[in-house]
Amino acid sequence: MPSAEELRERIEAAIPDARVDVTDLTGGGDHFRAKVVAPEFSAMSRIEQHRRVYSVFGAEIGGPIHALSLETRAE
Amino acid sequence: MSETTENPIREAISGAIAEHEAILFMKGTPEAPACGFSARTVAALDALGKPYAAVDVLPDPRIRQELSALSNWPTIPQLFVGGELVGGCDIVTEMYETGELAQVLGVEAPSDAPAEAPVAAEPGAPPLQIDNKLA
Numbered sequence: 001m002p003s004a005e006e007l008r009e010r011i012e013a014a015i016p017d018a019r020v021d022v023t024d025l026t027g028g029g030d031h032f033r034a035k036v037v038a039p040e041f042s043a044m045s046r047i048e049q050h051r052r053v054y055s056v057f058g059a060e061i062g063g064p065i066h067a068l069s070l071e072t073r074a075e
Numbered sequence: 076m077s078e079t080t081e082n083p084i085r086e087a088i089s090g091a092i093a094e095h096e097a098i099l100f101m102k103g104t105p106e107a108p109a110c111g112f113s114a115r116t117v118a119a120l121d122a123l124g125k126p127y128a129a130v131d132v133l134p135d136p137r138i139r140q141e142l143s144a145l146s147n148w149p150t151i152p153q154l155f156v157g158g159e160l161v162g163g164c165d166i167v168t169e170m171y172e173t174g175e176l177a178q179v180l181g182v183e184a185p186s187d188a189p190a191e192a193p194v195a196a197e198p199g200a201p202p203l204q205i206d207n208k209l210a
Contacts, residue, residue, distance in 0.1 A: 046162065046166050046169070047148075047160060047161075047162055047166065050162065050163070050165070050166065051147060051148070054148075054149050054150070061149040061150060062139075062143075062149055062150060067112065067150070068150070069112070069164070069165055070165050071165065071169075
């Protein structure tokens with residue numbers, strides 16, 4: 001079962017200079033909310049930003065990670 | 076079977092997306108959403124009073140598989156307007172609050188529409204789970 005900390009580390013490892021904050025919404029290790037601020041997002045639409053974060057986890061989204069709610073920003 | 080390249084479910088999905096100006100793929104129905112994220116998306120759309128088609132992905136897991144393969148989007152709900160993916164619950168509620176959703180849908184937000192996206196159910200609430208204790 002993934003932890004909020006593990007999700008944060010994986011997003012930071014995959015997206016250069018990302019500032020990441022992950023909350024476990026239910027405490028159950030399967031519903032998370034992530035706020036991700038990354039320089040590379042400035043060239044992306046909102047859809048592309050979310051796809052980029054989802055791509056870090058591949059098929060785990062909808063599997064062990066039942067839900068990953070996202071808020072993304074460039075800056 | 077010689078017709079392995081045909082994919083009737085994917086064709087039905089892309090047909091439905093092309094056919095409806097606004098279409099929401101969700102868990103459950105607008106009247107009875109089966110997931111907090113779907114409920115929240117429905118609430119945002121309903122607050123703008125724009126008619127939309129809705130497809131429940133739960134009856135057949137292949138609908139979700141094919142939809143996600145088609146849209147390159149892993150989660151449900153998914154809102155399409157004019158044949159384009161607008162986003163899931165997070166993007167739809169964010170766009171509701173900035174006014175972009177009304178713009179994309181081509182409607183004026185009703186004067187009584189709440190400024191913040193209406194919360195129909197606790198976001199992130201786990202789906203109903205029924206344990207089969209008879210098995």
